[in-house]
Amino acid sequence: MSVHPVSSLSTTVATLRHAGCVFAEDEAALLNEAARSPQELTALVERRAAGLPLEHVVGWAEFRGRRFGVDTGVFVPRRRTEFLVAQAVALAPRRAVVVDLCCGSGALGVALATEASAAELHACDVEPAAVRCARRNVGALGQVYEGDLFGPLPATLRGRVDVLLANVPYVPTDDVELLPAEARVHEPRVALDGGGDGLDVMRRVAAEAPGWLAPGASLLVETSERQRDAAVEVVGSAGLVPRVVVCEELYATVVIGTAAQ
Missing domain, CATH: 3.40.50.150 (Vaccinia Virus protein VP39)
Structure with a gap:
């Protein structure tokens, strides 16, 4: 369930784009899904915009159609x-x-x-x-x-x-x-x-x-x-x-x- 209105989601996309995220729209949707509150979403967006891999920010990576936990500092499966x-x-x-x-x-x-x-x-x-x-x-x-x-x-x-x-x-x-x-x-x-x-x-x-x-x-x-x-x-x-x-x-x-x- 979305924790931010569409207008704020647009702001997230703009923030991610400004940080150089090529797939800003897709990433914004995943961050929105992962966040349990507007405050947590803000924190997640800040971490991603600072350069942390998306998988480390949301805590998982998709691989062969499944989600696997990926901790900070762990190699992300490609x-x-x-x-x-x-x-x-x-x-x-x-x-x-x-x-x-x-x-x-x-x-x-x-x-x-x-x-x-x-x-x-x-x-x-x-x-x-x-x-x-x-x-x-x-x-x-x-x-x-x-x-x-x-x-x-x-x-x-x-x-x-x-x-x-x-x-x-x-x-x-x-x-x-x-x-x-x-x-x-x-x-x-x-x-x-x-x-x-x-x-x-x-x-x-x-x-x-x-x-x-x-x-x-x-x-x-x-x-x-x-x-x-x-x-x-x-x-x-x-x-x-x-x-x-x-x-x-x-x-x-x-x-x-x-x-x-």
Whole structure:
């Protein structure tokens, strides 16, 4: 229910436009929905106009048709990454064992596990804030661990993982400062910075992945178009059979590495 009259909503749109929000009308409607009073709406608009990501302001992000809680300081799942999950769903066998590395809010793992009717979901992230957020989103659907990549996963998962999602950071270090302020200032650097060429974390994941994957299982990683050839080489050098799938509409590039049968 609207907490402000139409005239005030128009003022909100104007404020957001002045702050540089491209989709001011849509954002104004979401902020109006989230606010429980005119005073709270004013506070929410001020936070958004100051540059806080909309998802952090309203406390959720939409991903694959569902709303997931996203706390301040937690990486916001991107719409293009829905393509990564769609590829994973297509590959997941019945009652799959799913691992979501660098899980952030947990949105990717939950979407995959739900759509694929997974038997097990295991997610982990190195950021404590992300782990807290992911645990709320995952709930009873699976387990969320705090730690670096495969480090916190139970050893009993070795050789049993059917689908390994790794939405690793892939922005080259020198390019991080070129990102929009919403990401650069308000999201954790560890979720953005992929090292010198952007592929450092991907290399670490690919190197260990074969030891965790079941025969014929797959690792899926998102990358950029300009990094695709290097990413393919990274995945192939780890002993996985790589292939690339692209969604031009979402500007999404996914590298899939499949383990030997």
